[in-house]
Amino acid sequence: MLKVPEHQVAGHKAKDGVMGPLVDDTGRFYKPLQNDDRGSRELSFYSSLSSHSHPSIPLPFFPAFHGTKVVEASDGSGPHPHLVLEDLLRGYAKPSVMDVKIGSRTWHLGDSEDYIAKCLAKDRESSTIPLAFRISGVKDALSAWEPPRKSLQSLSADGALFILRKFVSSNASDPDCAFASEVYAAVLERLLELKAWFEVQTLYHFYSCSLLLLYDKGDGKRKVLVKLVDFAHVVPGNGAIDHNFLGGLSSFIKFLKDILAQPTIHQ
Amino acid sequence: MLKVPEHQVAGHKAKDGVMGPLVDDTGRFYKPLQNDDRGSRELSFYSSLSSHSHPSIPLPFFPAFHGTKVVEASDGSGPHPHLVLEDLLRGYAKPSVMDVKIGSRTWHLGDSEDYIAKCLAKDRESSTIPLAFRISGVKDALSAWEPPRKSLQSLSADGALFILRKFVSSNASDPDCAFASEVYAAVLERLLELKAWFEVQTLYHFYSCSLLLLYDKGDGKRKVLVKLVDFAHVVPGNGAIDHNFLGGLSSFIKFLKDILAQPTIHQ
Numbered sequence: 001m002l003k004v005p006e007h008q009v010a011g012h013k014a015k016d017g018v019m020g021p022l023v024d025d026t027g028r029f030y031k032p033l034q035n036d037d038r039g040s041r042e043l044s045f046y047s048s049l050s051s052h053s054h055p056s057i058p059l060p061f062f063p064a065f066h067g068t069k070v071v072e073a074s075d076g077s078g079p080h081p082h083l084v085l086e087d088l089l090r091g092y093a094k095p096s097v098m099d100v101k102i103g104s105r106t107w108h109l110g111d112s113e114d115y116i117a118k119c120l121a122k123d124r125e126s127s128t129i130p131l132a133f134r135i136s137g138v139k140d141a142l143s144a145w146e147p148p149r150k151s152l153q154s155l156s157a158d159g160a161l162f163i164l165r166k167f168v169s170s171n172a173s174d175p176d177c178a179f180a181s182e183v184y185a186a187v188l189e190r191l192l193e194l195k196a197w198f199e200v201q202t203l204y205h206f207y208s209c210s211l212l213l214l215y216d217k218g219d220g221k222r223k224v225l226v227k228l229v230d231f232a233h234v235v236p237g238n239g240a241i242d243h244n245f246l247g248g249l250s251s252f253i254k255f256l257k258d259i260l261a262q263p264t265i266h267q
Numbered sequence: 268m269l270k271v272p273e274h275q276v277a278g279h280k281a282k283d284g285v286m287g288p289l290v291d292d293t294g295r296f297y298k299p300l301q302n303d304d305r306g307s308r309e310l311s312f313y314s315s316l317s318s319h320s321h322p323s324i325p326l327p328f329f330p331a332f333h334g335t336k337v338v339e340a341s342d343g344s345g346p347h348p349h350l351v352l353e354d355l356l357r358g359y360a361k362p363s364v365m366d367v368k369i370g371s372r373t374w375h376l377g378d379s380e381d382y383i384a385k386c387l388a389k390d391r392e393s394s395t396i397p398l399a400f401r402i403s404g405v406k407d408a409l410s411a412w413e414p415p416r417k418s419l420q421s422l423s424a425d426g427a428l429f430i431l432r433k434f435v436s437s438n439a440s441d442p443d444c445a446f447a448s449e450v451y452a453a454v455l456e457r458l459l460e461l462k463a464w465f466e467v468q469t470l471y472h473f474y475s476c477s478l479l480l481l482y483d484k485g486d487g488k489r490k491v492l493v494k495l496v497d498f499a500h501v502v503p504g505n506g507a508i509d510h511n512f513l514g515g516l517s518s519f520i521k522f523l524k525d526i527l528a529q530p531t532i533h534q
Contacts, residue, residue: 104372104510109396129376132510157469157506199517202424239424241521243371243399247514250466254508257467 002030002071007089009137010099010149010210011230014074022074022082027090029063030071030082038232043068043083045204045231058197061190061228063088088227093218094142098167099210099229102248104132106208108235119208126153127160132248135163136210142217157255164255167213177263179222183215184256186224191253194226198246202237206245209234211252269297269338274356276404277366277416277477278497281341289341289349294357296330297338297349305499310335310350312471312498325464328457328495330355355494360485361409365434366477366496369515371399373475375502386475393420394427399515402430403477409484424522431522434480444530446489450482451523453491458520461493465513472509474500478519 002022004014014020022030033039046065049057064086073080089095106128107119126134135152139145145166155163162175168183169175191211206228214225269289271281281287289297300306313332316324331353340347356362373395374386393401402419406412412433422430429442435450436442458478473495481492 104514109391124376129372130505131507161506200521202521238397239428240398241518243514243518246517247510250513251508251510254467254469 001025002074004074005029005087005089007092007095007097007139007141009097009139009146010101011136017075019073019075019077019080022071023087023090027087028066029085029087030069031085032073033068033081033083034232041234042230042232045234046083046085054203056197056201057203058193061194061226063227063229088212088214088225088229092141092214092216092223093220094140094216096140096142096167096215096217098138098213099136100213100252101128101134101136101208101210101230102132102252103207103209103244104129104248105244106233108205108207108233110235127155131155131157131160132251133160135160138163138167140167140217161255161258165259168259177259179215179217180259180263182222183224184260186222187213187226188253188256188260190224190226191249191256194228195246195249195253198242198249200241202239202241205235205237205240205242206231207233207235209245211249268292269341271341272296272354272356274359274362274364274406274408276364276406276413277368278403284342286340286342286344286347289338290354290357294354295333296352296354297336298352299340300335300348300350301499308501309497309499312501313350313352321470323464323468324470325460328461328493330494330496355479355481355492355496359408359481359483359490360487361407361483363407363409363434363482363484365405365480366403367480367519368395368401368403368475368477368497369399369519370474370476370511371396371515372511373500375472375474375500377502394422398422398424398427399518400427402427405430405434407434407484428522428525432526435526444526446482446484447526447530449489450491451527453489454480454493455520455523455527457491457493458516458523461495462513462516462520465509465516467508469504469506469508472502472504472507473498473512474502476501476512478516 002024005023012018012020019032049062050065066084068081069084070079070081106123107116123129128134137149165175165177168177168179170178209228210230212227212229215222269291272288272290279285279287286299316329317332333351335348336351337346337348373390374383390396395401404416432442432444435444435446437445476495477497479494479496482489
């Protein structure tokens, strides 16, 4: 039985007649395959990952891929092909989740002029150009904190720092960063591993790709998870590293390091 | 007595009625102060560097600054204010010099629409977007190798690798990379130090700034030098690292590491 995921923070949601992702009760996530280049590009990326024997690819950063399947679309439009992926949020009692789109440029030279103009306008209005990342969504299942997505996209450095502090806090108003050392130390360790790969890999350039950060705010273990998601704009590296993703990742890492160095602010 | 420098590889040259830099015989380099924002921005950057007591700034990467001075302009137009800098090439018998403009974006959000459009067009046509750097000029005083600047700007990854190999070779046609281990090992050491600074510094964002690589191809010591030059487009960091420069620097570093790992190519 497929249903709409409870804690989706970014991308199209399956409601109000929009086709969105679905989950089943065996831990699989069904992402509608887009009908254009984006769908075929994301499918070919997942296929290349799973067929690739390249030993350097850090597979644990990518959701497990189980092929494609035609299932009833969430918008009631009938059967539609979906990517079958791992449901990353399965088993989390009170997930705290954040989606961060990495990079100071969300387009590449192979895109159409219209698409480039649209992306560039959004990159300029959002924190994408100043910070080289934009927070696409955040949700705390414990406190039900879920700031409007629009408000997150054009954050200043101070604004981003505040959201990142709040994401690891036990209280709502004045962030106490109670979970900072536990959560961000684990996140940072993973991100430094990812960064080491991005400093050398020339296989792929990841445009408009997101980091998904996840931990459990319930009473049990934190289960900190760091994954890459959204590969509809992945293109070949052509001999260069993905300096755009690496720059954004390094910028994001600096924010986490600053919080770890000073978890509480005394004003 | 001021004269035109012998081995300038990028920027306006002082000839054919163009105002360009001059050098004297005491080791000083006179750069004409541009009349617009660029001039005032470069002057204020150098001033902030020399007055700044910020202990983290790696001053050896910047040319020494000796204030400004009004001297006769090289184009015969009369007295003009110049920045007085260190003449980096002084004392080199046979300098081999390369200017590499770092970053995948040469403009910033404070620039005018016209300027952004102009820069973006050039960034898209050149290697600035694909590689996050473009070679602005290269010259070998020993062999007189000095490829046309235009041919350097839109290099592919393979093309850039070829020029970078040739820069440290003793022969002209099939690069032997005779000086690679000596020169690039020293350059790499410096660049990794610079990169460590760019991973944390949020004081400045350096747009359209260049790395100057220099060594002596004569019989004496190599005297490998790595400097940053051109600060007419430096703006405050506003709380974020300079992800644009860092991405380009990391991309350039990857090329040098590849050459060091495989100095000779067997085809």
